[in-house]
Amino acid sequence: MAHLVTTRTRASTVAAVIALGLVALGLILPAFASRSLIQDLFFILTMLTLAQLWNLIAGFGGMVSVGQQAFVGIGAYAMFAGVILWGWDPVPAILLGGLAALLLAIPMAFFAFRLQGAYFAIGTWVIAEVTRLLVAQWKTLGGGTGTSLPREATSDIIGVAAIADLFGLRDAAARDVMAYWLALLLAVGTMAAIHALLRSRTGLALAAVRDNDNAAQSVGVDARRVKWLVFLAAALMTGLVGALIYVQTARISPDAAFSVTNWTAYVIFIAVIGGIGRLEGPVLGVLVFWALQTAFADYGAIYLLALGLLAIVTMLFAPRGLWGLIADRTGLALFPVQRRLILKGPSDG
Amino acid sequence: MTDVLTLSHVTKSFGALKVTDDVSFAVAKGQALGIIGPNGAGKSTLFNLITGNFLPDGGTVTFLGRDVTRTPAMARVRMGVGRSFQIPQPFEGLTVFENLLTAGAYGRGLREAEVEADCIAILRDTGLLDRANQLAGSLSLLDRKRLELARAMATGPELLLLDEIAGGLTEGECQVLVATIRGLHAKGVTIIWIEHVLHALTSVVERLLVLDFGRVIGIGAPAEIMASKEVREIYLGMDV
Numbered sequence: 001m002a003h004l005v006t007t008r009t010r011a012s013t014v015a016a017v018i019a020l021g022l023v024a025l026g027l028i029l030p031a032f033a034s035r036s037l038i039q040d041l042f043f044i045l046t047m048l049t050l051a052q053l054w055n056l057i058a059g060f061g062g063m064v065s066v067g068q069q070a071f072v073g074i075g076a077y078a079m080f081a082g083v084i085l086w087g088w089d090p091v092p093a094i095l096l097g098g099l100a101a102l103l104l105a106i107p108m109a110f111f112a113f114r115l116q117g118a119y120f121a122i123g124t125w126v127i128a129e130v131t132r133l134l135v136a137q138w139k140t141l142g143g144g145t146g147t148s149l150p151r152e153a154t155s156d157i158i159g160v161a162a163i164a165d166l167f168g169l170r171d172a173a174a175r176d177v178m179a180y181w182l183a184l185l186l187a188v189g190t191m192a193a194i195h196a197l198l199r200s201r202t203g204l205a206l207a208a209v210r211d212n213d214n215a216a217q218s219v220g221v222d223a224r225r226v227k228w229l230v231f232l233a234a235a236l237m238t239g240l241v242g243a244l245i246y247v248q249t250a251r252i253s254p255d256a257a258f259s260v261t262n263w264t265a266y267v268i269f270i271a272v273i274g275g276i277g278r279l280e281g282p283v284l285g286v287l288v289f290w291a292l293q294t295a296f297a298d299y300g301a302i303y304l305l306a307l308g309l310l311a312i313v314t315m316l317f318a319p320r321g322l323w324g325l326i327a328d329r330t331g332l333a334l335f336p337v338q339r340r341l342i343l344k345g346p347s348d349g
Numbered sequence: 350m351t352d353v354l355t356l357s358h359v360t361k362s363f364g365a366l367k368v369t370d371d372v373s374f375a376v377a378k379g380q381a382l383g384i385i386g387p388n389g390a391g392k393s394t395l396f397n398l399i400t401g402n403f404l405p406d407g408g409t410v411t412f413l414g415r416d417v418t419r420t421p422a423m424a425r426v427r428m429g430v431g432r433s434f435q436i437p438q439p440f441e442g443l444t445v446f447e448n449l450l451t452a453g454a455y456g457r458g459l460r461e462a463e464v465e466a467d468c469i470a471i472l473r474d475t476g477l478l479d480r481a482n483q484l485a486g487s488l489s490l491l492d493r494k495r496l497e498l499a500r501a502m503a504t505g506p507e508l509l510l511l512d513e514i515a516g517g518l519t520e521g522e523c524q525v526l527v528a529t530i531r532g533l534h535a536k537g538v539t540i541i542w543i544e545h546v547l548h549a550l551t552s553v554v555e556r557l558l559v560l561d562f563g564r565v566i567g568i569g570a571p572a573e574i575m576a577s578k579e580v581r582e583i584y585l586g587m588d589v
Binding site for chain 1: 434
């Protein structure tokens with residue numbers, strides 16, 4: 001009896017075409033979009049990438065980290081170090097951010113992997129705080145008060161002049177376009193990489209370890225190796241995003257770069273609202289978050305309370321998020337990773 | 350006939366408590382051995398010593414002619430030690446078929462595509478084919494037990510360890526599962542099976558081993574064991 005194993009559905013084929021169309025539109029958007037739209041999209045894309053990465057380790061890997069701000073912060077500071085101390089161009093210095101985050105993730109995983117569940121979450125948070133306190137001692141990068149990228153570095157970023165000429169923009173706007181394109185690249189690259197990972201053999205191992213560590217090992221899955229792999233990969237990408245965010249803002253301080261609210265609480269909110277453990281979740285979640293942020297951020301503490309309440313209500317009544325509700329009603333999966341067995345030809349059973 | 354598994358003077362203590370006390374036995378290729386004994390007799394510990402989840406304090410474990418006493422659990426899975434858990438532990442977020450693919454790919458060190466056909470055959474053998482695309486978390490108890498069996502089979506075991514797989518099932522369900530196990534055994538799979546449901550066990554295995562306080566107090570043909578006065582007193586405490 002012939003068989004076919006596929007993750008593809010009709011909806012996913014349509015979704016792939018639409019996604020490609022959106023990416024193409026995103027690429028040419030700076031030709032006619034306003035600067036404020038480009039800035040908003042930069043924010044959306046970077047938060048989306050952070051949420052996808054958190055979702056990878058927590059939703060797909062079962063490692064609920066509350067310390068992802070460590071990688072954003074160390075990535076951003078490594079980029080600053082590259083620019084200020086070693087005279088690198090800010091854009092290639094983003095790669096230093098990824099490398100630094102990867103290096104930090106090694107000792108972090110070494111300690112945090114000894115802890116389970118809530119203890120793991122608190123452990124990662126503690127390590128992130130320790131990293132923030134250490135970085136605040138780095139006097140040449142501004143210590144506790146922080147510093148800015150030097151004007152000569154930001155005015156002379158590779159490619160910005162070309163973008164300015166191409167679209168007839170001023171330098172500051174052209175820098176935003178450059179940052180936006182890089183954010184688009186990171187967002188699309190991250191989602192494509194996660195999708196490919198989940199559809200690979202390693203994706204099965206990751207799900208098995210998340211669902212039952214003990215049983216996974218009983219069928220030959222090296223649980224430690226899978227966790228290490230995913231945690232390090234997510235840290236590296238998170239470091240790149242952190243560095244990129246601070247290329248765009250051009251001003252850094254330890255409190256901002258290692259902010260648990262900005263880089264982990266919001267990110268968890270996005271994943272929870274949208275749907276944990278699904279690639280579609282953070283996409284929906286980030287749009288909701290952006291809309292709330294745009295409408296209510298001026299309300300300060302009340303706004304944060306409202307976000308928290310909304311997250312709690314979602315967890316109670318729609319534990320698999322908005323996308324979970326949609327998927328349950330319609331059976332829709334835009335980026336499916338489930339392997340379906342289809343038997344063809346004469347059936348003998 | 351060659352022995353698939355040999356335990357020789359295996360000992361394991363937790364603190365002052367000897368849970369495995371000088372246990373020796375061998376299982377020949379293609380044979381099925383049943384293990385019975387009261388709760389706390391050390392049956393599950395014995396399994397953990399065979400799978401490598403526990404390392405013995407003394408004695409040796411030989412698998413397929415190789416000394417595996419110190420071999421890590423994961424390596425033993427690759428060598429061909431497959432196990433099912435007493436309480437089913439499916440990968441709930443994966444489908445039934447994906448559960449088997451994971452076990453096949455990692456248990457045998459192959460790519461997914463290379464184990465698909467075998468996984469389908471196992472699904473058919475265990476009566477799970479029409480549940481293939483269902484999430485494992487949504488299965489009934491019987492199907493979860495079947496999945497335990499199927500997933501262990503997918504790792505391509507030379508030796509299959511079944512831990513109270515018939516427990517908690519209705520009589521009808523039990524018969525369905527026993528028929529499946531008998532089918533696997535008829536295909537030549539070597540089995541060691543811990544079970545409290547005696548009639549299920551004795552309808553499949555050629556030999557029974559009785560464990561009490563970590564010691565082997567009898568090993569032999571089921572009829573012979575069940576007739577032994579010592580076994581009746583210690584284990585059954587009743588007439589059979």
